[in-house]
Amino acid sequence: MxxxxxxxxxxxxxxxxxxxxxxxxxxxxxxxxxxxxxxxxxxxxxxxxxxxxxxxxxxxxxxxxxxxxxxxxxxxxxxxxxxxREGDLAGIESGLADSVRLIANEVRQSVQDAMKSLRADLAAAEQGERSTAKSRPRAASDDARVTSREELHRADALINAFRAQVRTDLRTHVAKGGTLPASVVTELEHALDAASHAVTAGLSRL
The missing domain is CATH 1.10.10.10 (Winged helix-like DNA-binding domain superfamily/Winged helix DNA-binding domain)
Incomplete structure (x- = not known):
C-alpha cells in the first residue's frame, strides 16, 4: 500500500x-x-x-x-x-480494510495461477515423455533405473523452478508494500498438499 x-x-x-x-x-x-x-x-x-x-x-x-x-x-x-472527526476516522479505517482485502485477493490469485501453470507444465512434460517413449524403439540397453534417475532430475528441476517463481513473487509483493495474510499461505499449503497427494497417487498406480 x-x-x-x-x-x-x-x-x-x-x-x-x-x-x-x-x-x-x-x-x-x-x-x-x-x-x-x-x-x-x-x-x-x-x-x-x-x-x-x-x-x-x-x-x-x-x-x-x-x-x-x-x-x-x-x-x-x-x-x-x-x-x-469520528466519521472521518471510520472512513480511513474502512479504506485500509478494503486495500488489505484487495491485495490479499491478488496474492491468492497469483498462487492459484502458479499452481495451474505447474499442473499444465507437468501434464505437458508427461505427454511429451509418452510420445517420445512410443516413437523410439526399445533397445536392449534401455535401463529403467537410468530412465528413472533422468526423470527424477527433471522433476527436481520443475519443483525448484516452481519454488523459485512463487518465492520471488511473494517476496517481491511484500517488498513493494503488499500484505501476505495467513489465509493465503494456508491456501498455498493446501495446494501443495494436493499436488503431493496427486504425485503419490500417480506413483501408486505404477
Whole structure:
C-alpha cells in the first residue's frame, strides 16, 4: 500500500487514534501502523516524527523523554479533535480494510495461477515423455533405473523452478508494500498438499 492511501490529514488523524489507545514511542507507532495495515504500509521515521512534532506544536500530543526513549501521549485537546472527526476516522479505517482485502485477493490469485501453470507444465512434460517413449524403439540397453534417475532430475528441476517463481513473487509483493495474510499461505499449503497427494497417487498406480 502506498503512503498515498492516507490523503491530506488522514495520517495525522490516524496517529491521534493510535495514541488514544495508549502512549507510544516512535518505533511502536510505526509498528502499529504496519500491523493495522496488514504489513501493506510501513512508514519511515522521516514520515512519522515530523507529524508527531506538528501534533505536539498544536497541543494535541505531549512527549516525555525517559532516558533514550521518547514517549508520546494524546492530550485532552487531541481527544476532542479525534471525537469531532469520528466519521472521518471510520472512513480511513474502512479504506485500509478494503486495500488489505484487495491485495490479499491478488496474492491468492497469483498462487492459484502458479499452481495451474505447474499442473499444465507437468501434464505437458508427461505427454511429451509418452510420445517420445512410443516413437523410439526399445533397445536392449534401455535401463529403467537410468530412465528413472533422468526423470527424477527433471522433476527436481520443475519443483525448484516452481519454488523459485512463487518465492520471488511473494517476496517481491511484500517488498513493494503488499500484505501476505495467513489465509493465503494456508491456501498455498493446501495446494501443495494436493499436488503431493496427486504425485503419490500417480506413483501408486505404477
Amino acid at each position: 502506498s503512503p498515498a492511501v492516507f490523503s491530506h490529514g488522514d495520517l495525522r488523524l490516524y496517529l491521534l487514534s493510535l495514541l488514544a489507545e495508549s502512549p507510544q514511542h516512535g518505533y511502536g507507532i510505526i509498528q502499529a501502523l504496519t500491523d493495522r495495515t496488514g504489513g501493506t504500509y510501513t512508514p519511515s521515521a522521516g514520515t512519522i516524527y515530523p507529524r508527531l512534532a506538528k501534533l505536539e506544536e498544536e497541543g494535541l500530543v505531549t512527549k516525555t523523554v525517559d532516558g533514550r526513549t521518547t514517549i508520546y501521549a494524546i492530550t485532552d485537546a487531541g481527544r476532542a479533535e479525534l471525537a469531532s
